[in-house]
Amino acid sequence: VSLVACGSDNGGDSGSGSGGAKKIALLLPESKTTRYEALDRPLFTEALKAACADCQLIYSNADQDAAKQQTQAEAALTQGANVLVLDPVDGKAAAAVVSSAKAQNVPVVAYDRFIENANYYVSFENEAVGKLQAQTLVDDLKAAGKTSGNLAMINGAPTDPNAADFKKGAHSVLDSSGFKIAAEFDTPDWSPDKAQAWMEGQLSAIKNGLVGVYAANDGTAGGAIAALKGGGVTPLPPVTGQDSELAAIQRIVAGDQAMTIYKAVKPQAEAAAKGAVALANGGKPESTTEKSGVPSTILDPVAVTKANIKDTVVKDNIYKVSDICTAAFAAACTAAGLTAN
Amino acid sequence: MPADLQDERLIASSGVSGAVSAFTARLRSGDLGSVPVVIGLIIIWAVFQIANGSFLSSRNLVNLTLQTTSVGVIALGIVLVLLLGEIDLSVGSVSGLSGAVLGVTFVNKGWPLVLSLVVGIALGLVIGLFYGALYTRFGVPSFVITLAGLLGFLGLQLLVLGKEGSLNLPYDSALVGFATRSFLSPAIAYALVAVVVAAYVLTRLRTRGARAAAGLSTAPTSMIVIKAAAMAVVLLVAVLILNGDRGVSSMFLLFLALVVATDLAVRRTRWGRSVVAVGGNVEAARRAGINVRMIYLSVFAACSTFAAVGGILAAARLVAVNQSSGGGDTNLNAIAAAVIGGTSLFGGRGSAYSALLGALVIMSISNGLALLSLDSSVRYMVTAGVLLIAVTIDSLSRRSRQAHGRA
Amino acid sequence: MPADLQDERLIASSGVSGAVSAFTARLRSGDLGSVPVVIGLIIIWAVFQIANGSFLSSRNLVNLTLQTTSVGVIALGIVLVLLLGEIDLSVGSVSGLSGAVLGVTFVNKGWPLVLSLVVGIALGLVIGLFYGALYTRFGVPSFVITLAGLLGFLGLQLLVLGKEGSLNLPYDSALVGFATRSFLSPAIAYALVAVVVAAYVLTRLRTRGARAAAGLSTAPTSMIVIKAAAMAVVLLVAVLILNGDRGVSSMFLLFLALVVATDLAVRRTRWGRSVVAVGGNVEAARRAGINVRMIYLSVFAACSTFAAVGGILAAARLVAVNQSSGGGDTNLNAIAAAVIGGTSLFGGRGSAYSALLGALVIMSISNGLALLSLDSSVRYMVTAGVLLIAVTIDSLSRRSRQAHGRA
Amino acid sequence: MTVTPAPPDVGAGTVLTLQGISKRFGAVQALKNIELDVRAGEVLALVGDNGAGKSTLVKTIAGVYTADDGTMVFDGREVRVGSPAEAQQLGIATVFQDLALCDNLDVVANLYLGRELRHGGVLDEVEMERQSWELLRQLSAKIPSVRIPVASLSGGQRQTVAIARSLLGKPKVVMLDEPTAALGVAQTAEVLNLVERLRERGLAVILISHNMADVMAVADRVAVLRLGRNNGVFVVSETRTQDIIAAITGATDNAVSERAARRSREEGPAS
Amino acid sequence: MTVTPAPPDVGAGTVLTLQGISKRFGAVQALKNIELDVRAGEVLALVGDNGAGKSTLVKTIAGVYTADDGTMVFDGREVRVGSPAEAQQLGIATVFQDLALCDNLDVVANLYLGRELRHGGVLDEVEMERQSWELLRQLSAKIPSVRIPVASLSGGQRQTVAIARSLLGKPKVVMLDEPTAALGVAQTAEVLNLVERLRERGLAVILISHNMADVMAVADRVAVLRLGRNNGVFVVSETRTQDIIAAITGATDNAVSERAARRSREEGPAS
Numbered sequence A: 001v002s003l004v005a006c007g008s009d010n011g012g013d014s015g016s017g018s019g020g021a022k023k024i025a026l027l028l029p030e031s032k033t034t035r036y037e038a039l040d041r042p043l044f045t046e047a048l049k050a051a052c053a054d055c056q057l058i059y060s061n062a063d064q065d066a067a068k069q070q071t072q073a074e075a076a077l078t079q080g081a082n083v084l085v086l087d088p089v090d091g092k093a094a095a096a097v098v099s100s101a102k103a104q105n106v107p108v109v110a111y112d113r114f115i116e117n118a119n120y121y122v123s124f125e126n127e128a129v130g131k132l133q134a135q136t137l138v139d140d141l142k143a144a145g146k147t148s149g150n151l152a153m154i155n156g157a158p159t160d161p162n163a164a165d166f167k168k169g170a171h172s173v174l175d176s177s178g179f180k181i182a183a184e185f186d187t188p189d190w191s192p193d194k195a196q197a198w199m200e201g202q203l204s205a206i207k208n209g210l211v212g213v214y215a216a217n218d219g220t221a222g223g224a225i226a227a228l229k230g231g232g233v234t235p236l237p238p239v240t241g242q243d244s245e246l247a248a249i250q251r252i253v254a255g256d257q258a259m260t261i262y263k264a265v266k267p268q269a270e271a272a273a274k275g276a277v278a279l280a281n282g283g284k285p286e287s288t289t290e291k292s293g294v295p296s297t298i299l300d301p302v303a304v305t306k307a308n309i310k311d312t313v314v315k316d317n318i319y320k321v322s323d324i325c326t327a328a329f330a331a332a333c334t335a336a337g338l339t340a341n
Numbered sequence B, C: 001m002p003a004d005l006q007d008e009r010l011i012a013s014s015g016v017s018g019a020v021s022a023f024t025a026r027l028r029s030g031d032l033g034s035v036p037v038v039i040g041l042i043i044i045w046a047v048f049q050i051a052n053g054s055f056l057s058s059r060n061l062v063n064l065t066l067q068t069t070s071v072g073v074i075a076l077g078i079v080l081v082l083l084l085g086e087i088d089l090s091v092g093s094v095s096g097l098s099g100a101v102l103g104v105t106f107v108n109k110g111w112p113l114v115l116s117l118v119v120g121i122a123l124g125l126v127i128g129l130f131y132g133a134l135y136t137r138f139g140v141p142s143f144v145i146t147l148a149g150l151l152g153f154l155g156l157q158l159l160v161l162g163k164e165g166s167l168n169l170p171y172d173s174a175l176v177g178f179a180t181r182s183f184l185s186p187a188i189a190y191a192l193v194a195v196v197v198a199a200y201v202l203t204r205l206r207t208r209g210a211r212a213a214a215g216l217s218t219a220p221t222s223m224i225v226i227k228a229a230a231m232a233v234v235l236l237v238a239v240l241i242l243n244g245d246r247g248v249s250s251m252f253l254l255f256l257a258l259v260v261a262t263d264l265a266v267r268r269t270r271w272g273r274s275v276v277a278v279g280g281n282v283e284a285a286r287r288a289g290i291n292v293r294m295i296y297l298s299v300f301a302a303c304s305t306f307a308a309v310g311g312i313l314a315a316a317r318l319v320a321v322n323q324s325s326g327g328g329d330t331n332l333n334a335i336a337a338a339v340i341g342g343t344s345l346f347g348g349r350g351s352a353y354s355a356l357l358g359a360l361v362i363m364s365i366s367n368g369l370a371l372l373s374l375d376s377s378v379r380y381m382v383t384a385g386v387l388l389i390a391v392t393i394d395s396l397s398r399r400s401r402q403a404h405g406r407a
Numbered sequence D, E: 001m002t003v004t005p006a007p008p009d010v011g012a013g014t015v016l017t018l019q020g021i022s023k024r025f026g027a028v029q030a031l032k033n034i035e036l037d038v039r040a041g042e043v044l045a046l047v048g049d050n051g052a053g054k055s056t057l058v059k060t061i062a063g064v065y066t067a068d069d070g071t072m073v074f075d076g077r078e079v080r081v082g083s084p085a086e087a088q089q090l091g092i093a094t095v096f097q098d099l100a101l102c103d104n105l106d107v108v109a110n111l112y113l114g115r116e117l118r119h120g121g122v123l124d125e126v127e128m129e130r131q132s133w134e135l136l137r138q139l140s141a142k143i144p145s146v147r148i149p150v151a152s153l154s155g156g157q158r159q160t161v162a163i164a165r166s167l168l169g170k171p172k173v174v175m176l177d178e179p180t181a182a183l184g185v186a187q188t189a190e191v192l193n194l195v196e197r198l199r200e201r202g203l204a205v206i207l208i209s210h211n212m213a214d215v216m217a218v219a220d221r222v223a224v225l226r227l228g229r230n231n232g233v234f235v236v237s238e239t240r241t242q243d244i245i246a247a248i249t250g251a252t253d254n255a256v257s258e259r260a261a262r263r264s265r266e267e268g269p270a271s
Ligand SMILES: Nc1ncnc2c1ncn2[C@@H]1O[C@H](COP(=O)(O)OP(=O)(O)OP(=O)(O)O)[C@@H](O)[C@H]1O
Pocket: C405, C406, C407, D025, D026, D028, D030, D048, D049, D050, D051, D052, D053, D054, D055, D056, D057, D097, E142, E143, E144, E151, E152, E153, E154, E155, E156, E157, E182, E184
């Protein structure tokens, strides 16, 4: 309700750049997963250029530290940002940023993770991602004719609030799937070697009957796969992932990893950039739905498997076939029908 | 001639010119105290101001004071353990745990704020006493005790926060208000400056009188006046600039008060003297009849208590607590602040002011870099470079001191 | 009577019974070397075996050897800097950077493996020399230098990995094979045990002969036989168990070889003697004419080189490098391993074997807890508890040593 | 040499008695069955070769080490001294051979360590500094400034500080472990004067020294340790220096006497 | 007192000459314009009150400190000694007053620190241990084991180790800073013998001591420092002890003479 008011009276008096070019701040949460600096930032920059040629971008990355993000948000406000596009380290803690931004009549776009009282929200929902990962795993197993057996679950960092969302989504599918979650692990720092060591331990503990592995992201999936291979498990059980790292795509091509999550970052970045520009100019962002009173654009994550690599990451120009099909993966690529053109 | 200036070998110096020449001699021999760190800080500020004009704006400097506080308070505790020649790796976890306990009891359980605060801070105290007991009773190295603490209290923090993992503090609670919206009114701020300068002059004059009465050398009155004037100018300029935006933050003022109090406790009480003695030479301190156990206990307790206070302030400022509260580089920042400020890792040498200066250096770098839109990779490298340069200035001066034989 | 046993005050001991009584005297006075850590390790193993029957299975123990290697190699470098009384906080970042450089040059640029390896390891060497130069030239505390390194090389790692951020090593490359699939055949493993035991007996006998010729006291032959037999039994049992699964990993063997080589370098060369001397008392070492600069340079270089090797082994084992390689608790684990193994943080006291023992303790805890599916909050707390207990055993024994006046 | 009647017995009697004290370090038996007693108003010299165990004995009395065996009687009561603080509370002040100063603290802080003067809870630096100068002047110390860390003092200056420290409390027994080793001639004379003043005040003094001239000058009795065991107690006024040296080295025919003999041979013809 | 013709001139001439050496620490002028020369085959005693600057001078010569001012001529060449290693290479061996031992190393390791014996690249521990025992026996050291850290040695044992160290190289000049301060009577005699042997071998020896008897016994000349300045050089054979003491304390009427006078008064009637 107050959003409109806030948006409209903001046009005139906010920040130092009110007369001339608008300043848009993009605040990303971390640099340890590839997507933020490799995809979100360049795509957002590009989209912003397209939506508003003389808009100026302020960029910061918080290295997974909520207090640092607060510092960066304050720095952006100091520099007269007209809109904050905030991908929060912790969605709840971001409320403080929102309120200090609001105090200066600067609207906030919640990017990727929901923030209460934001002016606009663009995201693939974390829970939906978890669900999709789990569903793909279950479907994969069912397709292979398995309806029961042990699953191992490798979740994200116990200190990362978002990991809890993925975990929740995955559980909502797996708990009722007929498969048994034999063991579960919150990976400190999302560390691949921790995931590897844990998986190795489980190979001693569970021994047989392991039919699939839920791994929350591609890094931990890599660790799990290294453990499975090192432990001589053949054939490899399906392993999930997330983030569409190149390494993960290659593992999918090679048949080591079952799937990863592809978030079409481009539409997300575009929606966020457009929304930000609209807010900066005192307008209203286009939205498709609403979440807790915040106008929202919710996008659908896509599960990437061997079958649809070409239609997803390659098609969206995230990776070229030549990136994926390096010498080591050439044979697998041919087998998967992945060839340049 | 005063009793302490009778030795023929002492190079004479008197009056203002004497003080100046003594100071330049100290400069040349590298015995500079915190001057080099301050120079490093000024250079950092100048560079960031050139890189981005809003760095030295009132608004940003007010932000800087707010950002410095919680790390600074934690670093204050670290200064104490470092003075003893020990280390506390768990300040991050302890600060996170205290914040979590405060949040859960205050928000979820609905306890009165004061009770939650007391419990949160007392928790730090108890943890510190526990460390001290382990150290003095079993002789486990503090590195290992507090490493275990780092892990253990992180676990406890996760447990306390439970499944939700993250919770907001009420934005309009007194605590959050104190940390985010409470600033001194300009009049009070200027009055405070006056009081501080007056107190300084008075104590200086009192000491002067006492020394003269005891037949010892005294500082020339003109020097006292000059120093007081310099102090007044610096404080007034600072207050003036901060008042250009929201003003002097109450939370930052609390930090400054803690720094001054800690400094006095270290330099002017029997306890502080014992801490420095134990840090310099435990065995000598023990033989002098100092209750070494008590000193260890009290210092570990003080450190964890400061960590708890810092954690609560951090939570109040973030208006939330979550699983990563106190994580990340809280530990490293706090320890680095103390070390950069000039406190030795090997015990027996340091000052409470190093927490202030070091925290300012670290947070200035982080604040300044946040103003420049840099890639994470570049930002890490620039941080490293700036840090190194700031400390090298300090080390170079200390080194020349060594060359002059004052090891 | 031998020259070294002529003093009347020496409490006589001869033959096996004498050795046994000397040992029990040492036990009582707390001068136990690594015995307490070994006891701690055995207790940890017993507890985990009770909690989960598969802990001591051949398969899991082989995993444990693989998991221990990279932390152990890094800890080996830490032992060296700790011997000097310095610290290196950047081993994690350096290991990650080396892994990244190896990965990018080998996989993306298609360099030959050997060249990539050489470049990756040389990078560690260069970084260490850089630290050493900063330390010796400007006197910046190693804590700060390596803190800057921690940040700077993390940034560089991100830069090197570039946009992709993560890459797979070819599963069938020699390096990955070495780290994951290369195990000694049983025959070779047993032969190796025989060679090691024989070498031990031979050197012992040679020393014995030389001492007798020089008119010094000698260990009774029976003691040599008993020790060699004990050594043979321990090694044989270990090999037997490991052969129950994949066998003795080549990578682990490399680690053991590095431990033995480092131990010999520290105890039996002029360089090692100088390192320990500098760690004990720099000024005394300088006055003895030791080239102190060179010692610092070489030790920092060795530490970073070990970190680079450890990082490459970690990458090979994970079959991938990414931005979090070398992050997380790599630093803390490596330092903790050295300290838990009994190397002092204050310089001049420690042994290469503490890297082996400490890494085994840390990785056993982490491996054992991975077998039990615990909440992460509980896991952190249990880790802390186990760590504390393991080290308390050690500290208690050292403490009694102190009470007996052998500070 | 004059023969005076009996050992001086100014004070009431024995202040400190040790019985059967033993101390072992690893394979070395540093002290074995040591018996010793000191009376009030008496200077007892403790002498012995290097490594004889003198300092170990002093540290045991001062609560730095705990004896493996044996008992200690102080002022008629059997006591167990568990820490240096306890020894100080009993009234035992000690100057250790290794001085035990805090190198990072200045002279004033070291002098008053553990017993700082306070004024309303806060250290009274001015008063401490004033008294320090007085104390140091008494000992003829040549210390240019009392506000520099003791690390930068010369060996003799450090020793003077340590000696001055021991005079600050109100001790009943003062133990001085080679107090004049690093002192100049004037300072040595002052310390010997000081020892005599302490005796006059009725304190018991245990003085360790390798300088036989000093020992013969100020001590009333001399206890000799040899290789960690008692090797006789001599009343100074009844004993010749050579006898004590013989007890220390365990032979009448030793480097000292040889050297003395050789020098007198050499100088004989020269003069 | 006999008057012998000229100062002994056994060796070829001056080995070491200092000109105008000054050294300042903060506000303290520790050395001011010091002049000194030592000849081969001569024992030069360096004496002075506590804090006179003797150790500072020795450390300056040994390369531990660098002088603020002044030049040093060694073997006819002007040299700048930047580090202790350089001083050793020139042939200057030093026993420092604070000994400078590595407490964590054992006796053998300390003796051979920086010049370990090797056998095929590896330390030859057996040979080093054998020679250590020999060396220590020469000095009458009473050290029970050479395989314990020097931290656990007694004061005198540590000093013996430091002295033994300085004999291992092939020095031209040996500087001993209060070498006998903590030594027992027998060990002191051995060290004085040793100093004489060094002189006979044609080495230059600089000996610092507060013990006038020892100084008069072994030194050829005595250089006096007072408050950081030269205060005269005396030829031993032409000088009385009192004159040197007067030069040290800066007055003929001092604590030492007073004490001596008082004692002779007291003892007069008693005898
Ligand atoms: N902490 C210790 N650990 C092991 N041995 C020790 C320790 N302290 C002393 N000793 C040994 O005990 C013996 C006696 O030492 P102590 O210091 O009492 O001799 P001292 O009589 O004071 O000799 P000095 O005249 O040289 O000072 C020595 O052989 C010494 O090596």
